[in-house]
Amino acid sequence: MxxxxxxxxxxxxxxxxxxxxxxxxxxxxxxxxxxxxxxxxxxxxxxxxxxxxxxxxxxxxxxxxxxxxxxxxxxxxxxxxxxxxxxxxxxxxxxxxxxxxxxxxxxxxxxxxxxxxxxxxxxxxxxxxxxxxxxxxxxxxxxxxxxxxxxxxxxxxxxxxxxxxxxxxxxxxxxxxxxxxxxxxxxxxxxxxxxxxxxxxxxxxxxxxxxxxxxxxxxxxxxxxxxxxxxxxxxxxxxxxxxxxxxxxxxxxxxxxxxxxxxxxxxGIWDYSASFVNKFGHRPEFLLPDRSKYVNMEKHFLKSYMDLLVQTCHRREALATGGMAALLLPKDKNSTEYESVIAAVTRLKLFEINAGVDGFMVYDVDLVAPMQKLFQEHSSGPNQLHVIPSMKISQSDLLVMPAGGVTLFGLKYNIAVGILFIDAWLKGEGHFYYSGKVEDSATAEISRSQVWQWIRHQVKLEDDDRTVTRGLVRALVQQVERQLGDESQPADLQERLHTAAELFMEIVLKRDFPEFITTYLNLDHTFLRRKF
Structure with missing residues (x-):
């Protein structure tokens, strides 16, 4: 035994x-x-x-x-x-x-x-x-x-x-x-x-x-x-x-x-995109631009990946499923914001349906019915196994990085997502809501990956030609921490957010890229000593 x-x-x-x-x-x-x-x-x-x-x-x-x-x-x-x-x-x-x-x-x-x-x-x-x-x-x-x-x-x-x-x-x-x-x-x-x-x-x-x-x-x-x-x-x-x-x-x-x-x-888009930094982030030719502006499933390297996945699965009579819609619907169904979210999710998911996927995920339960209706309107039958993309996908199709730079908004957004994810983990939660979306370890991975890579390659911001350096990132981390914090909160919550900000800085300044943020946090003494 x-x-x-x-x-x-x-x-x-x-x-x-x-x-x-x-x-x-x-x-x-x-x-x-x-x-x-x-x-x-x-x-x-x-x-x-x-x-x-x-x-x-x-x-x-x-x-x-x-x-x-x-x-x-x-x-x-x-x-x-x-x-x-x-x-x-x-x-x-x-x-x-x-x-x-x-x-x-x-x-x-x-x-x-x-x-x-x-x-x-x-x-x-x-x-x-x-x-x-x-x-x-x-x-x-x-x-x-x-x-x-x-x-x-x-x-x-x-x-x-x-x-x-x-x-x-x-x-x-x-x-x-x-x-x-x-x-x-x-x-x-x-x-x-x-x-x-x-x-x-x-x-x-x-x-x-x-x-x-x-x-x-x-x-x-x-x-x-x-x-x-x-x-x-x-x-x-x-x-x-x-x-x-x-x-x-x-x-x-x-x-x-x-x-x-x-x-x-x-x-899915974000863990897959983050894997490029994980495996090749130190190489200049794999510099991934601002995800908030230049990275989506319509970009060639991601569309090629999805097309190859659908083609591969359907040739072998296996199901090919797409990613998750992270947007959250506002409660007011009559608001313009509600219509805007429905339109955005519809556009993204229609792109996947037209690529031949057999299904996808949504986070918001209220998105289930409209997305099911979308599937019924634009496909026939329970799945699309009959759709087999005919294009030839090459090595270069899968490895070419999209054009684009880095914006101050994108840098601050990545910092905020990274800090808030760590903060969520320190209170025993695996996802959180920010800026109208659900964020989880996949978006935390791409966020901290990009900040690490942009420091490593000393990229310049599109906004004002500043270089992304340790000093700039530290200053922005402090700024974002103040924006996310609330002085009326109990001291322990403020301390937890500060700990999350410090852990984020520690991760993005590592000489060698930590392979997974979840591994890093799961083995960190800060996480292990907490009582959940």
């Missing part, structure tokens, strides 16, 4: 803790982790080695000749899409299940699905993980009055943490358990069979996958789990989020590795 150490239950969650972390569930987590621990280590080492190789050789990613036979074989397909996944027009994104009210609101909506998010839109405190998994458990086992049965509710697209995250509160053989194995293992143990029996899953999102080898590992985990829980092969279906530029060159291979377990691929 493996040695397992588990922290005490979070305050106020003793019932939830004892329901989930039974002796049998802990044994299952222990077996799962000990079986795949070495593979997780290799995965992370391979990521580091790949980055080092690209840097040492000053080379670019490309479609690999070693796997050309997979791309060139026109005969293979993923397993057929399950009935309940065939219509994915509109899902509700960034739904952290620890936020009970929002989670339940999503369940009674008309959305096709819910992104049950333990990753980008969630802060992974022990309280939030236990509360969130328990809330899902309660819903699947139909213990909440007033909610539809799981077979009739929007499908649950469960999104465990990515491989860069660890669970600090559970050690197996002296090592912290990988975050995704903790989330996936508990969810599968407690609700996997019930979801399968209700033709409602288990369906997953896989975050931040960087290569087909990582997809292969997930496939092995799925097979092992199905065997242990007595589920048929292929019961688990997963949508891989293509959030890394490296993964965009291996989309066919990723689908191939997950063939029996694939629910398709997903494209």
């Amino acid at each position: 493996d040695n397992v150490e588990l922290n005490d239950p979070p305050y106020g969650l003793e019932k939830e803790f004892n329901t989930l972390l039974t002796a049998d569930a802990i044994h299952f987590l222990s077996l799962l982790t000990s079986t795949f621990n070495n593979d997780v280590d290799k995965l992370l080492w391979n990521r580091t080695a790949r980055k080092v190789h690209l840097d040492l050789t000053n080379s670019y990613p490309d479609f690999s000749p070693a796997t050309a036979h997979i791309r060139n074989d026109t005969t293979w397909r993923v397993a057929p899409v399950p009935r309940r996944l065939q219509n994915r027009h509109v899902d509700i994104g960034d739904t952290a299940p620890c936020q009970t009210e929002r989670f339940h609101q999503a369940l009674v909506s008309s959305a096709q699905g819910i992104q049950v998010d333990f990753d980008d839109g969630n802060c992974p405190t022990f309280y939030n993980q236990i509360k969130g998994i328990f809330n899902v458990y309660q819903v699947v086992h139909e213990k909440i009055h007033g909610l539809p049965p799981v077979s009739q509710a929007p499908i649950l697209m469960l999104r465990p943490r990515a491989w860069n995250m660890v669970e600090h509160n559970m050690l197996i053989n002296g090592r912290e358990i990988p975050g995704p194995l903790f989330d996936f293992g508990l969810l599968m143990y407690h609700i996997g069979r019930r979801l399968y029996e209700n033709e409602s899953g288990p369906f997953f999102y896989l975050s931040k996958v960087e290569s087909f080898l990582e997809a292969r590992l997930w496939n092995q985990i799925f097979i092992w789990t199905e065997e242990k829980l007595g589920l048929p092969l292929g019961s688990i279906k997963a949508t891989v989020l293509i959030e890394s530029v490296l993964a965009s060159f291996e989309m066919e291979e990723i689908l191939y590795e997950l063939k029996e377990h694939s629910a398709g691929l997903n494209c």
